Amino acid sequence: MTKEEKYALANRVIDHALESGAQQVKVIINHNQSNNISIREEKIENLEQSIERGMRIYLFVDNKYSVHSTNRLDNRRELNKFISEAIESTKYLAEDEYRSLPEPGLYYKGNGPDLKTCDNGFKSIDPQQKIYSAFAVEKEVLGQDERIISVTASYDDGMSDTVMVTSNGFEGDRSNTYYSLSASVSVKEGDARPGDYWYDSSVFYNQLEKKGIGKKALERALKKLGQGKIESANMPMIIENRLAGQSLAPLVQALNGSAIQQKNSFLIDMLGEKVGSDKLDLVDDPFIISGRGSGLFDNEGLALKKRTVFEKGVLKSYYIDTYYGKKLGMDPTSGITTNLVLKPGDRNLEEMIASLDKGILVTGFNGGNANGSTGDFSYGIDGFLIKKGKIVKPVSEMNITGNMLKLFKNLAEVGNDVYKDAAWRSPSLLFNNVSFSGL
Amino acid sequence: MNFNRRNFLITSGAAMAGTIIIPPFLESCSSQKISPDVKNYLEHFQMTTDILGKIISGAMSKGGDYADLFFEHRISNNISLQDGKVNSAGSNIDYGVGIRVLKGDQTGFAYSESMDTESMLDAAKMAASIASVRGAFNNDIFSEKVPSDYYSIKTTWEDVSVKDKVPFVQNINDKIFSLDEKVIKVNAFLSDETSYVLFYNSDGRLSYDYRPLASFGAVCIMQKGKQIENSYSARSYRKGFEWLSEELVDEIAKEAVDRTNLLFEATKPKAGEMPVILGAGGSGILLHEAIGHAFEADFNRKKTSIFSDKMGKRVAENFINIIDDGTLINNRGSLNIDDEGNDVKKTYLVKDGVLNSYIHDRISSQYYNVEPTGNGRRQSYQYIPQPRMRSTYMEPGPHTKEEILAEVDYGVYVDNFSNGQVKIGAGDFTFFVKSGYLVEKGKLTEPIKDINIVGNGPQALSDISMAADDYKTDNGTWMCGKGGQSVPVTMGLPTVLVKKLTVGGINT
Numbered sequence: 035m036t037k038e039e040k041y042a043l044a045n046r047v048i049d050h051a052l053e054s055g056a057q058q059v060k061v062i063i064n065h066n067q068s069n070n071i072s073i074r075e076e077k078i079e080n081l082e083q084s085i086e087r088g089m090r091i092y093l094f095v096d097n098k099y100s101v102h103s104t105n106r107l108d109n110r111r112e113l114n115k116f117i118s119e120a121i122e123s124t125k126y127l128a129e130d131e132y133r134s135l136p137e138p139g140l141y142y143k144g145n146g147p148d149l150k151t152c153d154n155g156f157k158s159i160d161p162q163q164k165i166y167s168a169f170a171v172e173k174e175v176l177g178q179d180e181r182i183i184s185v186t187a188s189y190d191d192g193m194s195d196t197v198m199v200t201s202n203g204f205e206g207d208r209s210n211t212y213y214s215l216s217a218s219v220s221v222k223e224g225d226a227r228p229g230d231y232w233y234d235s236s237v238f239y240n241q242l243e244k245k246g247i248g249k250k251a252l253e254r255a256l257k258k259l260g261q262g263k264i265e266s267a268n269m270p271m272i273i274e275n276r277l278a279g280q281s282l283a284p285l286v287q288a289l290n291g292s293a294i295q296q297k298n299s300f301l302i303d304m305l306g307e308k309v310g311s312d313k314l315d316l317v318d319d320p321f322i323i324s325g326r327g328s329g330l331f332d333n334e335g336l337a338l339k340k341r342t343v344f345e346k347g348v349l350k351s352y353y354i355d356t357y358y359g360k361k362l363g364m365d366p367t368s369g370i371t372t373n374l375v376l377k378p379g380d381r382n383l384e385e386m387i388a389s390l391d392k393g394i395l396v397t398g399f400n401g402g403n404a405n406g407s408t409g410d411f412s413y414g415i416d417g418f419l420i421k422k423g424k425i426v427k428p429v430s431e432m433n434i435t436g437n438m439l440k441l442f443k444n445l446a447e448v449g450n451d452v453y454k455d456a457a458w459r460s461p462s463l464l465f466n467n468v469s470f471s472g473l
Numbered sequence: 474m475n476f477n478r479r480n481f482l483i484t485s486g487a488a489m490a491g492t493i494i495i496p497p498f499l500e501s502c503s504s505q506k507i508s509p510d511v512k513n514y515l516e517h518f519q520m521t522t523d524i525l526g527k528i529i530s531g532a533m534s535k536g537g538d539y540a541d542l543f544f545e546h547r548i549s550n551n552i553s554l555q556d557g558k559v560n561s562a563g564s565n566i567d568y569g570v571g572i573r574v575l576k577g578d579q580t581g582f583a584y585s586e587s588m589d590t591e592s593m594l595d596a597a598k599m600a601a602s603i604a605s606v607r608g609a610f611n612n613d614i615f616s617e618k619v620p621s622d623y624y625s626i627k628t629t630w631e632d633v634s635v636k637d638k639v640p641f642v643q644n645i646n647d648k649i650f651s652l653d654e655k656v657i658k659v660n661a662f663l664s665d666e667t668s669y670v671l672f673y674n675s676d677g678r679l680s681y682d683y684r685p686l687a688s689f690g691a692v693c694i695m696q697k698g699k700q701i702e703n704s705y706s707a708r709s710y711r712k713g714f715e716w717l718s719e720e721l722v723d724e725i726a727k728e729a730v731d732r733t734n735l736l737f738e739a740t741k742p743k744a745g746e747m748p749v750i751l752g753a754g755g756s757g758i759l760l761h762e763a764i765g766h767a768f769e770a771d772f773n774r775k776k777t778s779i780f781s782d783k784m785g786k787r788v789a790e791n792f793i794n795i796i797d798d799g800t801l802i803n804n805r806g807s808l809n810i811d812d813e814g815n816d817v818k819k820t821y822l823v824k825d826g827v828l829n830s831y832i833h834d835r836i837s838s839q840y841y842n843v844e845p846t847g848n849g850r851r852q853s854y855q856y857i858p859q860p861r862m863r864s865t866y867m868e869p870g871p872h873t874k875e876e877i878l879a880e881v882d883y884g885v886y887v888d889n890f891s892n893g894q895v896k897i898g899a900g901d902f903t904f905f906v907k908s909g910y911l912v913e914k915g916k917l918t919e920p921i922k923d924i925n926i927v928g929n930g931p932q933a934l935s936d937i938s939m940a941a942d943d944y945k946t947d948n949g950t951w952m953c954g955k956g957g958q959s960v961p962v963t964m965g966l967p968t969v970l971v972k973k974l975t976v977g978g979i980n981t
Contacts, residue, residue, distance in 0.1 A: 074775070077579055078579055078603060079578070079579060079580065080579075080580045080581075080582065080857065081579075081580070081581045081582070081600075081602065081603050082580075082581075082582045082583070082857065083582070083583045083596075083599050083600075084583070084584065084855060085584075085586075086586060086855065087586065098560070099560065099561055099562075100561065100562040100563060100564075101561075101562075101563045102563060102564045102565070103563075103564075103565045103566070104565070104566040105566065105567055105568055105569065105586050106566055106568055108587065116566070120564060123562065123564075123634060123635040123636075124562060124635075126634065126635040126636040126639060127552070127559055127560055127561070127562055127635065127639070128558035128559050128560045128639075129558075129560070130558065130560035130561070133560075183775075183776045183777065184775045184776060184777045220775075220776075220777040220898045222776075225779060225900075225931070226779065226898070226899055226900065227776070227777055227778070227779055227781075227897075227898035227899065227900075228896075228898055228899045229777065229896075229897075229898045229899070258899070261899065263975060266744040266745040266980050267980055268980050296555065296658055296660065296694065297657060297658055297694050297696070297701050297703075298694065298701075298703060361556075398896075400894055400895075400896055400901055400902075400903050400927065401762075401892060401893055401894030401895075401902075401903030401904065401905060401925060401927075402894075402903060402905055402925040402977075403891050403892055403905040403923075403925070404923075405702075405922070405923045406703070407694070407701045407702060407703055408700075408701070408702070408923070410922070410923040411923070412905065412923060412924045412925035412977035413925055413977075414894065414901070414903035414925055414927045416896075416899070416901070430899055430901055431901045431927050431928065431929055431975060432927065432975065433744070433903075433924075433925045433926075433927050433975060433976075433977035434977070435741065435744065435924060435925070435977035435978055435979070469744055469978070469979060469980050470744070470980075471744030471745050471975055471976060471977050471978055471980075472744075472745065472746075472975060473745060473746055473975075
């Protein structure tokens with residue numbers, strides 16, 4: 035389906051819904067393609083291709099609200115019937131005065147910069163070249179160490195096209211591409227078979243790092259041999275940049291309008307309050323060129339803006355969409371995160387490690403959760419014990435337990451090694467006085 | 474479950490996502506002997522045996538060893554309540570066919586969301602390219618496999634309107650508010666899903682399934698002074714609309730309120746290794762994480778599981794029997810046929826303490842030369858099947874809960890969980906405890922909450938020193954994730970004692 039055909043279909047669906055009793059409508063049409071090639075034992079293990087289309091329809095009927103989706107787009111009669119029935123069933127719901135499309139004045143109006151989120155050459159890349167690149171990743175590892183028991187190398191790519199139209203004047207579309215090469219390696223010594231992975235990803239094919247991925251995965255897996263738990267204690271913790279973004283998740287979740295209005299947040303009524311250490315400087319920037327979370331408008335059509343979320347530990351902004359904004363009596367700010375950027379510090383990971391007398395470098399999380407209303411958390415971890423500035427032993431089968439507010443008050447240092455392969459771009463982080471449980 | 478034609482074409486004006494697929498006029502299936510049941514499913518997907526034969530031949534055209542087609546039409550609905558009113562609803566329709574070709578242990582896969590022969594042939598050819606020899610394959614075998622009947626229902630979800638469902642969700646809200654003055658918010662939901670499945674493979678096996686699934690639950694949010702706590706309770710089954718009742722509403726409401734109440738007084742235990750008593754029911758998460766995933770045969774075939782050389786060996790005390798079962802009546806994890814068209818079985822993973830069977834899909838059962846166990850599952854037609862759990866549980870043991878408690882001087886008793894995870898090779902697993910109790914000198918004392926427990930699979934399994942006679946299944950809304958795919962599962966356990974696990978907590 036071309037972009038024009040998607041717009042035409044979206045507008046036709048809106049017209050039909052308005053004629054059938056809806057007062058406001060939003061339609062999103064998605065078209066995604068992806069390929070996965072995985073290599074094992076010098077053979078292709080999986081070759082997968084996926085092409086999907088789907089439509090999501092948001093209905094506002096007599097102050098009542100529902101959302102419907104289908105991948106049956108070709109038969110006009112069937113689609114019309116789907117919409118008419120959806121409208122009829124929406125009428126059985128309770129009224130909700132806060133439901134409506136956004137104020138048109140807040141919509142993105144077009145003419146934004148090119149954020150370079152789409153590789154237009156996506157369809158012209160030779161499939162054989164993709165397969166060879168995955169074989170090359172595997173080849174870096176095979177035969178390199180006799181403790182290797184399994185190697186899987188994968189090539190993945192994907193392209194998604196989205197068109198969004200609302201009945202009160204928004205029209206917008208976006209296209210995104212991604213490419214990734216990855217390796218996962220398992221090694222064995224005794225009974226345990228630890229493994230690790232490494233990958234690179236990019237928006238443009240020619241920016242994809244194709245070398246060193248297998249080697250790096252193997253190095254990481256081998257370093258884990260002999261891992262085990264150590265005495266329970268309170269110690270400093272460094273979280274490696276690749277994982278550090280995840281540690282922000284409970285904090286960011288607590289800023290969400292829905293969490294605040296539903297009393298499932300530990301940051302209610304905290305705007306302007308100091309909730310973290312001076313090192314907590316977090317900006318939400320939708321305009322980073324080729325950023326994984328970059329965009330010009332959000333899932334409601336609201337124009338995105340760069341904003342400060344935390345400044346020297348002080349909470350500056352919540353994530354408020356139109357619905358929860360009305361319920362809370364607050365202006366909508368957009369309810370989605372784009373690229374989250376933690377302000378980098380001066381030292382790299384090695385220097386941070388060297389600065390510790392004793393502590394743990396966390397390189398993997400294993401389950402766990404956080405309580406949204408209180409911020410209490412407990413996560414499984416593995417990583418490395420640091421003594422006198424040096425890594426001395428791989429550790430595993432341990433937990434960290436505490437409270438998010440206390441954890442971020444104990445944020446002692448932010449590294450300079452910003453991780454750029456994710457929308458949440460964090461450098462490595464150092465926290466003081468974290469409770470580890472082990473033996 | 475058998476359906477007459479009416480069920481396929483029902484368009485009751487009130488059903489949220491009607492099942493209507495407007496069919497072209499079809500010739501009745503030519504020379505093949507086809508039962509009325511299969512004929513209904515063929516018509517549902519606008520297929521004939523001729524077209525099936527054509528597509529499977531396309532899939533086998535480059536010399537594959539085996540190919541299968543998985544047609545699926547899934548209709549999902551949900552309604553939800555916030556701030557006292559049932560004020561949001563949704564529906565979803567997914568429709569397509571997954572085409573898979575195997576060459577040894579290599580897999581080619583593609584799917585089509587359009588049922589025209591040309592689109593399906595394109596997908597078949599893409600999947601075929603995992604093999605590279607030109608081969609001729611002509612399929613004219615159609616061997617019907619009648620599915621089991623583990624989830625017959627009275628009233629299908631397609632026959633029910635939003636209007637019929639709203640009162641139950643409203644009642645659960647009102648019930649929760651009536652039970653405790655501290656309640657400040659309730660989030661409640663009811664979701665249902667109906668899947669039509671048609672399966673055909675290059676061996677000629679032709680089968681079908683009708684899969685209902687419904688979930689009903691609520692989050693209760695309470696405030697006491699400045700402290701706010703919440704907890705969740707839900708039930709899920711392959712049952713029809715007749716499942717909903719006032720008793721069910723009361724059961725879920727009471728559980729959500731009781732669980733939340735416990736949290737106000739809860740503390741954290743000491744950090745470190747200690748005995749852990751797993752209460753009957755949801756503690757089956759131990760089996761799912763510590764053992765179940767590591768028993769999945771793909772990990773063992775690739776030697777990446779910590780259990781890969783333990784088949785036939787003692788892994789637990791001799792009173793321990795662990796089962797993965799796809800045959801429990803109306804269970805969320807049950808299937809009448811698995812997603813590779815195989816019979817679904819009750820599989821002893823551990824029998825009398827000895828590792829008895831892995832969890833198999835087609836590729837692994839051929840690799841190990843064993844009968845398929847019926848564990849080949851996929852999230853939908855868009856994904857390739859993998860060996861996956863269904864309902865994983867332990868049979869009752871010889872002890873009592875009282876005897877188990879009496880064994881523990883200082884430890885924890887846990888029975889309410891939110892999630893878990895495992896690292897297959899290292900064997901390290903975790904599960905997150907929403908609430909439980911400290912155990913001091915054989916007695917439950919202070920409540921505890923929000924702690925992660927971590928252990929190592931083989932060690933934990935051999936450290937189960939006692940199992941009680943009070944087995945319980947947890948029929949909550951458990952979703953199991955693996956390799957980017959989610960499938961519904963359940964779990965169960967009698968009260969057991971694990972000699973030691975590492976408990977998240979406070980260092981004093």
